[in-house]
Amino acid sequence: MQRLTYLLLLCLLPTGVSWAADTLKFNTLRVGQHDDHTQVVVDLSGPVKYRYFTLSKPDRFVVDVLNVVGRGSKPALNLADTSIRNLRTGIRKGTDLRLVFELNHRAQGKVYLLKPVAGKPERLVVELAGGVTRHMAKAAPVRPKPAAKPRVKKELVASKQERDIIVAIDAGHGGVDPGAKGRRGTNEKEVTLAIARQLEALVKKEDGMRPLMIRNGDYFINLKERREKARRNKADIFISIHADSFPDPRAKGASVYALSQNGASSEAASLLANRENASDLVGGVKLDDKDDMLASVLLDLSQSATIEDSIDVAGRVLKGLRHVSRIHKQRVQQAAFVVLKSPDIPSILVETAFISNPTEERNLRSHGYQHKLAVAMMSGIRAYFIANPPPGTRIAACEHIIRRGETLSQIASHYHVSLDTLRLTNQLKSDQLRIGQILQIPTSDS
Numbered sequence: 405m406q407r408l409t410y411l412l413l414l415c416l417l418p419t420g421v422s423w424a425a426d427t428l429k430f431n432t433l434r435v436g437q438h439d440d441h442t443q444v445v446v447d448l449s450g451p452v453k454y455r456y457f458t459l460s461k462p463d464r465f466v467v468d469v470l471n472v473v474g475r476g477s478k479p480a481l482n483l484a485d486t487s488i489r490n491l492r493t494g495i496r497k498g499t500d501l502r503l504v505f506e507l508n509h510r511a512q513g514k515v516y517l518l519k520p521v522a523g524k525p526e527r528l529v530v531e532l533a534g535g536v537t538r539h540m541a542k543a544a545p546v547r548p549k550p551a552a553k554p555r556v557k558k559e560l561v562a563s564k565q566e567r568d569i570i571v572a573i574d575a576g577h578g579g580v581d582p583g584a585k586g587r588r589g590t591n592e593k594e595v596t597l598a599i600a601r602q603l604e605a606l607v608k609k610e611d612g613m614r615p616l617m618i619r620n621g622d623y624f625i626n627l628k629e630r631r632e633k634a635r636r637n638k639a640d641i642f643i644s645i646h647a648d649s650f651p652d653p654r655a656k657g658a659s660v661y662a663l664s665q666n667g668a669s670s671e672a673a674s675l676l677a678n679r680e681n682a683s684d685l686v687g688g689v690k691l692d693d694k695d696d697m698l699a700s701v702l703l704d705l706s707q708s709a710t711i712e713d714s715i716d717v718a719g720r721v722l723k724g725l726r727h728v729s730r731i732h733k734q735r736v737q738q739a740a741f742v743v744l745k746s747p748d749i750p751s752i753l754v755e756t757a758f759i760s761n762p763t764e765e766r767n768l769r770s771h772g773y774q775h776k777l778a779v780a781m782m783s784g785i786r787a788y789f790i791a792n793p794p795p796g797t798r799i800a801a802c803e804h805i806i807r808r809g810e811t812l813s814q815i816a817s818h819y820h821v822s823l824d825t826l827r828l829t830n831q832l833k834s835d836q837l838r839i840g841q842i843l844q845i846p847t848s849d850s
Contacts, residue, residue: 454515574743644754650760721754724783729757829843
């Protein structure tokens, strides 16, 4: 994950310039360009409140720091090779400091505060996706082939520099570990692999995504190696597929799990104890050269963010499963499952059904039911990444080319955004579309 890489890079940015304010002192203002984002960091003498938003024509990213009035000259910053063309400052309503980042192109942005750590002060961080070398390639309109009926097909138009999202699919158990067993003799390891292969096929069809099968046959992989394989292959998400079991055959329904905080704490202790032999433990950040306090803070921030993301995607998958089967646990559950303990990959475990329930055992053996489960999981994964596209991925630069028979409402439904958001993003005055027209797809509906 990228966010902890950002945290470490704060320590590596060059020294900036002084800037004073009436209520707080801005010790430095720094700008740095990294592989997939421009970062602006302001050292503070205390916490501030803020809000931010984007503007277009021209593209701008605006941050209002509340109840802080700047004075003195604007800092001279080196904006070469960044997403920022110019920085303007001003006073709003007599009390708020407004920072207007004039951009070279439209960019997703976010703002957050970092608490003091390892001798560093409180910091306000502005992150803007992309840089001057990152552009969306505009595809020439392609003459569409007539379709028998209206069909929405997602088209991702992006530069070769952008990558696919990697979905790690873990079929539970395998080999000498058969898992739970149904009354008709069905082994958990067999149905989990069948469902995993169904999900793999769906991910392959999804533009901008690529599957990574943790287990693709009947063999044993220990739990730690499963998540390590996902990390070695730089997976963006890890989904482990299982079938539940209970002595009472009446138990039924699906559940979705994310890592508990207790599970995260125990894993953090293990990672810190062995970090001198580990590399790239936290989103590409090595911990072996950090002191205990900094390493602990970095790891804690990473795991907290990852658990939050895991609960998000788990909730979306649970929503999809409601359309397929009865839900055993109505909310996302949290537990200390070993396979969920990656500190930097959102990870979930899906208990698809109770193999100990005769009806659900029969369902799990059905190819059609396996497909429905895979479709439900895919819908949750898709919705999560449309709302949270990793920087540098094709989905983060998503466009849609209009084909014959498509309507704006179909496209909005397919990408899980509202009609109003889609109209506003593309400045549409009506819902009429033309074949070959290119729509920008917003990454969230917020």
